[in-house]
Amino acid sequence: MSNKFNANALSEYCKNYARRVAADAYQQGPTLSGQQIMSLTTIPQINLLIISSLAEKWRADAEKFRSPYFDFTAPDVQEGMQNFMNVVSQHIAVRREHLEPLLADATCRAIELVFDPRSYFDELFRDQPDFTLTADVLKQVTRYTKINTFIPAYIVQRMNGKPFIYVNQAISYLDEVLSQRGHELEHYDGFVAKLAEKHPMNVSALLRSHVPDAIPAPPVRSFFDAAIEPANPPAPMMPAIAVPDDTPPERQTATVAPQPDQTGPASRPAPQLADEGGSGGPIFSNEPIGPAAGPTPVAPTAYPSQMQTGGLSRPSNTDAEPLMMAANAAPSLNDTLREAAADESPTMAQSFRHLPVESVARSISLNQKFRFINQLFNGNTNAYNQAIDEIDSLDNYGQALDLISYRYASQYMWDMSSDEVSELVEILKSRFV
Numbered sequence: 001m002s003n004k005f006n007a008n009a010l011s012e013y014c015k016n017y018a019r020r021v022a023a024d025a026y027q028q029g030p031t032l033s034g035q036q037i038m039s040l041t042t043i044p045q046i047n048l049l050i051i052s053s054l055a056e057k058w059r060a061d062a063e064k065f066r067s068p069y070f071d072f073t074a075p076d077v078q079e080g081m082q083n084f085m086n087v088v089s090q091h092i093a094v095r096r097e098h099l100e101p102l103l104a105d106a107t108c109r110a111i112e113l114v115f116d117p118r119s120y121f122d123e124l125f126r127d128q129p130d131f132t133l134t135a136d137v138l139k140q141v142t143r144y145t146k147i148n149t150f151i152p153a154y155i156v157q158r159m160n161g162k163p164f165i166y167v168n169q170a171i172s173y174l175d176e177v178l179s180q181r182g183h184e185l186e187h188y189d190g191f192v193a194k195l196a197e198k199h200p201m202n203v204s205a206l207l208r209s210h211v212p213d214a215i216p217a218p219p220v221r222s223f224f225d226a227a228i229e230p231a232n233p234p235a236p237m238m239p240a241i242a243v244p245d246d247t248p249p250e251r252q253t254a255t256v257a258p259q260p261d262q263t264g265p266a267s268r269p270a271p272q273l274a275d276e277g278g279s280g281g282p283i284f285s286n287e288p289i290g291p292a293a294g295p296t297p298v299a300p301t302a303y304p305s306q307m308q309t310g311g312l313s314r315p316s317n318t319d320a321e322p323l324m325m326a327a328n329a330a331p332s333l334n335d336t337l338r339e340a341a342a343d344e345s346p347t348m349a350q351s352f353r354h355l356p357v358e359s360v361a362r363s364i365s366l367n368q369k370f371r372f373i374n375q376l377f378n379g380n381t382n383a384y385n386q387a388i389d390e391i392d393s394l395d396n397y398g399q400a401l402d403l404i405s406y407r408y409a410s411q412y413m414w415d416m417s418s419d420e421v422s423e424l425v426e427i428l429k430s431r432f433v
Helices: 007-025 034-038 044-063 075-089 096-115 117-126 135-143 150-159 167-184 189-196 223-228 317-327 333-337 348-353 366-376 381-392 397-411 419-432
Strands: 132-134 164-166
Touching (some): 034 044, 044 075, 044 096, 117 167, 132 167, 135 150, 164 167, 381 397
16 A cells, blocks of 8 residues: 555545445345446446456456366367356346445555555556566556556557566656656546545545655765764754864854863853854855854854744753653654664674575574464465565665565554564564665
8 A cells, every 4th residue: 555645544434435335336236236336436447446356356266167187278168268257247246245345445446546646556566476567467457447547558558569578667667657747647636526425535634645755865964064063963952962172163053061171261162153044054165164264153143043942051951851752752664664774782692693694585484474474464375475575576675674664564554563573674684784
């Protein structure tokens, strides 16, 4: 599921919407036919996604007919199987308890297709077996897509008649079309209005706008800034951090505590300097750095701060406690996963435990495998195997964390404080770090 959504809110909304639609649809009888499903909701995309799910399930069921005692490649058998499947497909009859989950899932997928088409098609492509996207699969995707149809059409064009392409190539084509024709994406207003006919939608509660599409890399700092600034520069509303005595006055941005000096007075107050923008932050300048260079210090009152802090002097311990508690608030999902790859001074046991391994799959014990399947993948062995294989195909630790945090953790509602998640992250460290 896309990281742009509040997973719980989206799931709850789709279930409520499906419940209301199904309650109205099944008033006339215990089952719905294929034609009735095609007009089940006022949103054709949702109806088509239900039909697509039924088709996939029917093909999977038909595969169960194959037996090692018969030749299913014979032309007569293939023709008979196709005729059988076609005839049965004309007699769809779905009961409410079977249709309602399909309707809820189709609703969630349609919402994601409208609000975050990049994530929708990315997940769809990555779910393909053998990490390949075939022309037949893409044909079906195009057939059942009625929103933002130019996206699969563009990928079909870029395939240029090839029988298949690898998923990473398909994703690169996806990024191409979105960068070139992103202005053509359908707006969600009309879609939301149609959903609201059955169940009102609170868009702001559904979306998690504070979560970025990608984890941005930290900005590259100048060596000259880093060389003269303290390792942890003071921030507003936090206890001030002492600045070394040899730091030039023009680089000091906050009042510091008096520092004892063996060759000078017992205390030496540091002057303050406001930058050109009035923010009090460091200035990147081509001027020489030294006591005799730079602008003349300006009194703090010349550029008053926009935040009333009650003075910039060091707060007492009592005043600092609530601030430090706020700084130690619960970390986000990525903060939880992006811990240090190893302690600064690891023990010998830790060093052996963090030795690199060649394969995530082979480094997971049998007991861990069973627990991961049951606790992290809801008992789905195929989903577990696919996830581990995909992790093993990645190049670095960051990609692995992005995959499990933005995809599997949201999809399977992981408890990030569980032992299983912690063990999996440790295995990823051993594999990539």
